[in-house]
Amino acid sequence: MVIGNGVAGTEAAKTIRKRDPLAEIKIFTQEHYPFYSRPRIPELLAGTIALDTFFVYNREWYDKNKIQLSLNSVVKEIDSGNHKILLTDGSNFTYNKLLLAMGSRGALPPIEGIDTVKGVFTLRSVEDVMAIRRCATNAKTATLIGGGLLGIEAGNGLRKLGTSVTVVEVSDRLLPRQLDGEGAATLQKQMEGMGLTFILDAKSKCIREKGHKKILELADGRIIESDFILVSAGIVPNIILARTAGISVNKGILVNDHLETNIPGIYGAGDVAEYKGRIYGIWPAAQRQGVVAGINMAGGHEIYGGTVPSTTLKVAGIRLTSMGDILSEDNGVEQIKRTNPEKCLYKKLFIKQKRLVGAILLGDNKNASDLAQLMEKKVDIENHKEEILEPDFNINSLLK
Structure with a gap:
């Protein structure tokens, strides 16, 4: 059973179905719509994409995969002792394994009138x-x-x-x-x-x-x-439901390497989850966490080892990707930079102990995925650090 139909909840349901064709899968969400791509919301706001093309999966997809999706459904209580969830409409459902993927809400800074003034x-x-x-x-x-x-x-x-x-x-x-x-x-x-x-x-x-x-x-x-x-001042994980159920929380729902909470059989993933003191709040992390949680809910023993933070600005005419640790004040971090103000080009690498730990790519981010792999695989780049940012350098040669 899954609470939340964002990327974490949906990926978990997909993964469970792949590993167990017969499992009964239910998703409960207070949303009015099936799964959609939250990173594309600014495009929907701008009107550059239509609402009917905004959804990743339609009702037919859920039916085909035998996933029961309950929209407009608010879970008010988790009874972990009896393995039940209770909805505000009075209905209740029994689960064997439960994933909490309720996501987050927009943070409201402490500004007088921010929550009372209309508009x-x-x-x-x-x-x-x-x-x-x-x-x-x-x-x-x-x-x-x-x-x-x-x-x-x-x-x-x-x-x-x-x-x-x-x-x-x-x-x-x-x-x-x-x-x-x-x-x-x-x-x-x-x-x-x-x-x-x-x-x-x-x-x-x-x-x-x-x-x-x-x-x-x-x-x-x-x-x-x-x-x-x-x-637009950040996010606040939706942890109230978990806290009232006796599930350990800090800023988010605390999860271990298997993305399981302190209560066996209950997992957390996505924006609501806090792993090793970190709430990622990014799509790739939520997607991977959903997969790992789904594997483990279906009886597997998958380990989540974290996600290299990577964000890309989606504004036409601007290419920007930032990844890894680019704010470290560690004196042991070497920085290599290439700039061209006329072309609004700004590229910077952050290197520690011969490994790439962060990168800023503004104006040209076509090699972002390759640099991310260098980080994930902790490749020694010492002999090529001055060449990596050159347009004709083949990063793949370091990944072999």
């Missing part, structure tokens, strides 16, 4: 997209709180709708988790050229209304006025 949105679901698009129909301006990956992509989506967007970021640079200062400045120049406005190193103080306008007041007294506000 303030987060962007995590299809329903969020629909609400924002309805508001944007008659809007000319929007304020976006958060200059992270999703924030930049959402801001670009709003721009495509014809909305003038001002991005307010508390850090002194864009994408503070994916870029260093020089790389962020290069990206900012590109995004400004596309029409976005940025206010950096700015702490938001309060949100209020002035007629039909939304007013964001910054801590330094500056005022930003717009038709609506979109908040």
Whole structure:
């Protein structure tokens, strides 16, 4: 049984079905729609993809794979002693193995009025997209709180709708988790050229209304006025259900190498799971965790060894991939850089003990997957570190 139909829950169900053709598989989700690609939500917001092409699997796929999908179903309680889940509609179901893959919700920073003023949105679901698009129909301006990956992509989506967007970021640079200062400045120049406005190193103080306008007041007294506000300030794992069931949680649901919780037979995967102190919050990690959890729920003994963090900005005309540890202040980390400001090219490798531990590829990320393999396989690159970033270097030669 699976709670949550995101990538982790769906991959787990697929994996269980492959290993056990006869297993009864049920997925419960409070979503109104079957599985869809959450990373493509900014595209749906921009209107560059249609809703009917947004879903990864339709109802026929679930029927074909004999997976019972229950939409609009809210689980209110897990009775681990009796191996049951209870829904808000009063129904209950018995499980042998249970996966918690409830994902996360958009974080709301401690800004006065953020949760009371109408016209303030987060962007995590299809329903969020629909609400924002309805508001944007008659809007000319929007304020976006958060200059992270999703924030930049959402801001670009709003721009495509014809909305003038001002991005307010508390850090002194864009994408503070994916870029260093020089790389962020290069990206900012590109995004400004596309029409976005940025206010950096700015702490938001309060949100209020002035007629039909939304007013964001910054801590330094500056005022930003717009038709609506979109908040993109990270995620909060949905752990309340697990906590009330006696499952160990920290920021996320604590899982071991098999992605099992402290209660035998109950697993966690995706944005809701915390593995070795880390909540990944990225699609590749959730996908792999779903597979590992599915294998183990079906009787296997698969080990999850972590995922190399890798994120790619999906904005037309901009190629950016950031992976591994690019923020380390370890003096033992060597940095190799190649830049071309005229072409908005910024590439940087982070090397420790002859191994690649991180990389920034802005302007040219075609070798991103090969560099990720170098990291995962911990290949010694000492003799080729100065060549790897050259356009004609064959990285595959190091992977043989």
